Amino acid sequence: MKIAIKTYGCTANTADTETITAILTNHGHQITKDTEADIIIFNTCAVKGPTENRIINAIKQTPKTKKIIIIGCLPKINLKRLNHETQPDGIAGPSIGKNIIELVNQVANGQKITNLQTQEKPQLTLPKINTNPIISILPINLGCLGSCSYCAVVFARGKLQSYNIPEIIQRIKTDQTTGVHEFWITSQDTAAYGREIGKTLAELLHTIGKIEGNFKVRVGMMTPNMITDMQTELIEAYKNPKIFKFLHFPVQSGDDQVLKKMRRFYTTNEYKKSVTAFRKALPDLTLATDIIVGFPGETTQAFENTLQLLKEIKPDVTNVSKFFARPKTLAAEIKEDKVPPEEIKQRSTIAATLVKQLSFEKNKQWKNWSGEILIDEPGKMKGSWVGRNFAYKPIVIKSTQNLLGKTLQVQVIKATETYLIGETK
Numbered sequence: 001m002k003i004a005i006k007t008y009g010c011t012a013n014t015a016d017t018e019t020i021t022a023i024l025t026n027h028g029h030q031i032t033k034d035t036e037a038d039i040i041i042f043n044t045c046a047v048k049g050p051t052e053n054r055i056i057n058a059i060k061q062t063p064k065t066k067k068i069i070i071i072g073c074l075p076k077i078n079l080k081r082l083n084h085e086t087q088p089d090g091i092a093g094p095s096i097g098k099n100i101i102e103l104v105n106q107v108a109n110g111q112k113i114t115n116l117q118t119q120e121k122p123q124l125t126l127p128k129i130n131t132n133p134i135i136s137i138l139p140i141n142l143g144c145l146g147s148c149s150y151c152a153v154v155f156a157r158g159k160l161q162s163y164n165i166p167e168i169i170q171r172i173k174t175d176q177t178t179g180v181h182e183f184w185i186t187s188q189d190t191a192a193y194g195r196e197i198g199k200t201l202a203e204l205l206h207t208i209g210k211i212e213g214n215f216k217v218r219v220g221m222m223t224p225n226m227i228t229d230m231q232t233e234l235i236e237a238y239k240n241p242k243i244f245k246f247l248h249f250p251v252q253s254g255d256d257q258v259l260k261k262m263r264r265f266y267t268t269n270e271y272k273k274s275v276t277a278f279r280k281a282l283p284d285l286t287l288a289t290d291i292i293v294g295f296p297g298e299t300t301q302a303f304e305n306t307l308q309l310l311k312e313i314k315p316d317v318t319n320v321s322k323f324f325a326r327p328k329t330l331a332a333e334i335k336e337d338k339v340p341p342e343e344i345k346q347r348s349t350i351a352a353t354l355v356k357q358l359s360f361e362k363n364k365q366w367k368n369w370s371g372e373i374l375i376d377e378p379g380k381m382k383g384s385w386v387g388r389n390f391a392y393k394p395i396v397i398k399s400t401q402n403l404l405g406k407t408l409q410v411q412v413i414k415a416t417e418t419y420l421i422g423e424t425k
Contacts, residue, residue, distance in 0.1 A: 009045025
């Protein structure tokens with residue numbers, strides 16, 4: 001069959017797509033673009049309402065001549081809406097792995113299939129075709145240990161299932177032989193890694209750091225309270241030159257009362273102490289955080305507290321999200337103290353303006369820096385390339401050559417709000 005795959009959402013979803021692309025290809029199917037496909041697979045996300053709307057609109061616009069399979073998080077989070085507004089031929093949850101073959105065969109034979117049974121985590125030894133040939137997205141666990149009141153992903157990806165360390169190490173070594181130079185360690189919460197099997201993220205990173213070869217590791221999002229019992233060991237692991245000095249550490253709110261309602265089990269002071277500890281050991285650390293504006297009960301003062309926290313910690317990158325109630329979550333049941341949509345929109349604009357200023361100020365500190373970068377993606381403009389330095393700072397350089405995967409010595413000559421501009425030395 002000719003099959004197109006449309007992927008939405010996080011890096012874990014991208015990893016799932018890379019796996020099913022290889023499995024389908026190995027079974028004789030042809031991966032192609034939408035217009036030529038017999039079957040279109042939508043690998044879906046359901047973290048935010050607007051993303052869900054965008055996916056459903058795309059499904060509705062698919063020609064009736066195409067067979068449609070919907071996988072990923074959305075079927076397990078809002079199956080009712082999918083069935084009401086779309087007419088898929090096949091439905092399954094996330095991390096489908098090798099089960100994609102049976103599903104595709106059933107749909108190709110004219111069957112209508114819905115299978116939302118909880119899947120065992122796919123083996124890390126399954127084949128995959130990397131979206132970017134030098135980057136390997138490496139899931140280290142499925143699910144999490146969180147109970148955030150706004151998050152619906154737990155209903156899709158379930159409770160924690162971690163891969164053991166030897167499995168992960170073997171996957172890294174295998175991918176190294178294919179020309180991979182950068183690994184993205186990913187999960188719903190990397191800090192939860194290994195808790196159910198007696199391991200920790202710090203232990204995993206220490207082990208990865210001992211692997212021979214020229215490669216870098218970007219560690220994905222971690223929940224602040226989940227690092228408390230291993231913070232010292234985790235910081236030590238981060239000192240290894242193979243680990244990008246990049247910390248994705250979402251605070252979500254700068255107000256302790258809102259954090260309680262969100263079921264985020266830390267205070268703003270505890271968050272700040274962790275950030276301080278990381279920066280003391282790693283002064284050039286890139287700090288990325290997330291905030292949600294307009295959560296029920298977020299007063300004007302609570303929003304101001306969030307802005308003040310951002311001004312204090314000065315993150316390099318901040319993802320600003322408007323609150324959207326998601327199906328089945330505790331936050332969706334909160335009836336009182338709702339923030340009006342217009343107010344949420346205004347707060348989002350204010351926060352976005354501030355974080356751009358903060359990012360620009362942080363980036364300006366890198367002007368005249370010189371050192372090594374790994375070119376890991378083509379730039380948006382023709383003849384440009386994006387490389388990352390030890391702190392995972394994106395540095396754009398110009399070249400007519402194919403530099404993907406190359407290591408270069410550069411000097412930063414200019415800073416913008418979102419990236420640095422460099423020239424080769």
